Structures are given as C-alpha cells and as structure tokens.
Amino acid sequence: MNTWNLSITEGVFSRLNKGQWLVLFLISVLTLPVVVPYFWMFFVSFTSGDTGSVNVFAIAKIMGIFLPALIATLLTIFLIESKQLRRAVLLSIVVVSVWGILAKVGDEISFVSYQFLSESNAVPSIYDALKNSFILAGGQTLLVCTIATMAGYYLSRFHFTGRAAYMKGLVVLHAFPALTLIIPIFLLLHWSSLLDSLFGVVLVTTALELPFAIFLMKGFFDNVSWDIEMSAMTDGASRLRAFIDVVLPQVKNGVIAIGVFSFLKGWEEYIFVTSFIFDSNHWVMSQFLYFYAEDSMGADYGLLTAVAVVYLIPSLVLYITCQKYLSQISVGGTKG
Incomplete structure (x- = not known):
C-alpha cells in the first residue's frame, strides 16, 4: 500500500505543475459534453422498449452511475503513474460500474432495438x-x-x-x-x-x-x-x-x-x-x-x-x- 501511495504522490507532484493541471482539467470538462452523448446513445439503444420511446428513469439511473465512474476514470489516468496500479483501479471501476448498472436497471435492458439486424x-x-x-x-x-x-x-x-x-x-x-x-x-x-x-x-x-x-x-x-x-x-x-x-x-x-x-x-x-x-x-x-x-x-x-x-x-x-x-x-x- 505504501508503494502505491508513493506512486500516486510522485505521479501528481513530479509530472504536472499547476498550469498543466489547469489544462488537463479544462480538457476533461470540455470533453464531457462530447463523450456523454455517445454513451447516452448507447444506453438508450438497450433500454428502449417496443415503442422506441426513451426510458427516462432507466437512463437517469445509468447516468447517475456512469458519470461518477467516468470522472473516477479520468482522475485515475491523470493521478496514478504506476501502470499496474492504474490498470487495477480502472478494472475495479469497470466492474463496479457494470455491477451497479445491472443491479439497478438489469430488468429493463432489452435488445428489441437491434432486431433490424435480423x-x-x-x-x-x-x-x-x-x-x-x-x-x-x-x-x-x-x-x-x-x-x-x-x-x-x-x-x-x-x-x-x-x-x-x-x-x-x-x-x-x-x-x-x-x-x-x-x-x-x-x-x-x-x-x-x-x-x-x-x-x-x-x-x-x-x-x-x-x-x-x-x-x-x-x-x-x-x-x-x-x-x-x-x-x-x-x-x-x-x-x-x-x-x-x-x-x-x-x-x-x-x-x-x-x-x-x-x-x-x-x-x-x-x-x-x-x-x-x-x-x-x-x-x-x-x-x-x-x-x-x-x-x-x-x-x-x-x-x-x-x-x-x-x-x-x-x-x-x-x-x-x-x-x-x-x-x-x-x-x-x-x-x-
């Protein structure tokens, strides 16, 4: 654990100054309005029923889990220098996010929208x-x-x-x-x-x-x-x-x-x-x-x-x- 804490500290203070942190923060903030609609599109395709209407409550639940996971992913990439630790944290974020989404809206997930493929x-x-x-x-x-x-x-x-x-x-x-x-x-x-x-x-x-x-x-x-x-x-x-x-x-x-x-x-x-x-x-x-x-x-x-x-x-x-x-x-x- 001490080694991991050291790798995080070194990643923060040795690689980035305040100006670089500001740039990374601005890039992350400006990227969210571009990235989030793609994930919204993906989630809607799996939560719409036979009528094709948007399941607002299901999307709200998913985005409530996804957005914190996305922010945690960005922080992990920027803060953690150790590749081994970074991969472990990212894997944990993915597993927890998928489990949370399945637990909250698993019964509302549908593949009806993809019937056109057949x-x-x-x-x-x-x-x-x-x-x-x-x-x-x-x-x-x-x-x-x-x-x-x-x-x-x-x-x-x-x-x-x-x-x-x-x-x-x-x-x-x-x-x-x-x-x-x-x-x-x-x-x-x-x-x-x-x-x-x-x-x-x-x-x-x-x-x-x-x-x-x-x-x-x-x-x-x-x-x-x-x-x-x-x-x-x-x-x-x-x-x-x-x-x-x-x-x-x-x-x-x-x-x-x-x-x-x-x-x-x-x-x-x-x-x-x-x-x-x-x-x-x-x-x-x-x-x-x-x-x-x-x-x-x-x-x-x-x-x-x-x-x-x-x-x-x-x-x-x-x-x-x-x-x-x-x-x-x-x-x-x-x-x-």
Whole structure:
C-alpha cells in the first residue's frame, strides 16, 4: 500500500505543475459534453422498449452511475503513474460500474432495438448500407494514400518548374468550401454517366481530400534524410526499391494518419452521397440513418440509437487499432 501511495504522490507532484493541471482539467470538462452523448446513445439503444420511446428513469439511473465512474476514470489516468496500479483501479471501476448498472436497471435492458439486424431482406438493408459505406470509405482511403504518397514524395525530392505554385495551389484548394462545387460536380457526373454510382462519389471525395493529404505527406518525406535513400542506391538498389524498402517505412505513421482521416471522412460522408446517389440499393450508412430518422410514422429512438451504435463501431475499432501510430506523428521539414 505504501508503494502505491508513493506512486500516486510522485505521479501528481513530479509530472504536472499547476498550469498543466489547469489544462488537463479544462480538457476533461470540455470533453464531457462530447463523450456523454455517445454513451447516452448507447444506453438508450438497450433500454428502449417496443415503442422506441426513451426510458427516462432507466437512463437517469445509468447516468447517475456512469458519470461518477467516468470522472473516477479520468482522475485515475491523470493521478496514478504506476501502470499496474492504474490498470487495477480502472478494472475495479469497470466492474463496479457494470455491477451497479445491472443491479439497478438489469430488468429493463432489452435488445428489441437491434432486431433490424435480423431483417436481412429489408429494403433498404443495413447490410447493403454497411457494404456501400465500406466501399466508399475504403476506396477513398486506398486512392488517397496511394496518390498522396507518390505526389508527396515527388514534391519533397524533386524540383521542377511550377513547384512552388503547385504547393500554393494545394493550400488554396483545401481552403475552398467544397459545398460550393456541388452543382458543377453534379453536372460533371451526369455528363460522365457516373451519377447515382458509388464510384463517382469515391472520385469526388478523393479529389477533395487529396490537397491536404499531399501537403501532409510532403512534410513527412521532408523529415526523411536524403542520405538514407542515397546510401541504399549506392549499395545497388534502384530508386523504386530504395523508396519501397527504405523511405516508405520511415513515413509509415504518415500514411496511416492520412488513411485514418480519409476513411473517417468517407465513412461519415452525407452531403455528396445524398446529392449524387438516389437508388436505395446504393445508400450508405449516413443515408440509412437519415431514412429512419425521417420515418413518417414518427422517430423510433431505440431503433435510431441502435443504428447509430452499429454505425459508430467501425470508426471506434479503427481508432483503437491505429491510436498508437497517430500519437507518434511528427510533421515538419526544413525544405521548401
């Protein structure tokens, strides 16, 4: 116990000063209004009955247990330096919270809102929407990562006429509001026979994401020393082999970063898919969610929150998988 108390004391007074504590406190307070609605959504999806109405009393009981547990979790992360003790305390918080929720509202928990998952023949089908969302987000991610990596490398390593103007153009393109282009893009897709197709939307969203991704990748390549690449080519490697085996691993975090950002952008896309896709068989998850929200019979909040939970899962899994790479990102350079 003395060792644990010492680890807590050292964690508080050796790592953080008053200014840092103030910053952490403000971040925690500002984060709560963003985090709490997600958990509210999750709890509603499991406590709504057949009517889809919100069980206010059950939610109040759950939030009364959850909010103190969330605050305790934040304090544990900030105060306890020992990893072993921190894990033990966090596990205890989770166990106590789950036990408290089950004890208070266990008999009110229901999976009725998730019955739509068994309706595979429904029109529109959530499985078709999930498939289309993965096609849109995955296709955009693949194109953005491939093109931005090659373009960023070329801008970083080669000097050519108009290079400075091209770099300025990337910044300007990224600064323009994309919504102002809906009508011109609509006409282009119509004339190209790509209207009402996922491929057309993928091309549009990829083009809009590329300026920032290219600019970001150039910064990563600027951080890779030219001497490393030159040594590989001196040893007999071709330019392509040196790029793949030597340079590309050095910018892995950058590729993962633009990949995550591109996937999330494609996964949450709503404006362009709504403007350019009409057939329900081509709907993505954002359109599927809006379809149920605009039900003429009235909104089924249990169903809406259940669909939203399913919609959220891929983004959450992606973030958990890639967070260690995103936290190691360092962008910059000394070259113009």
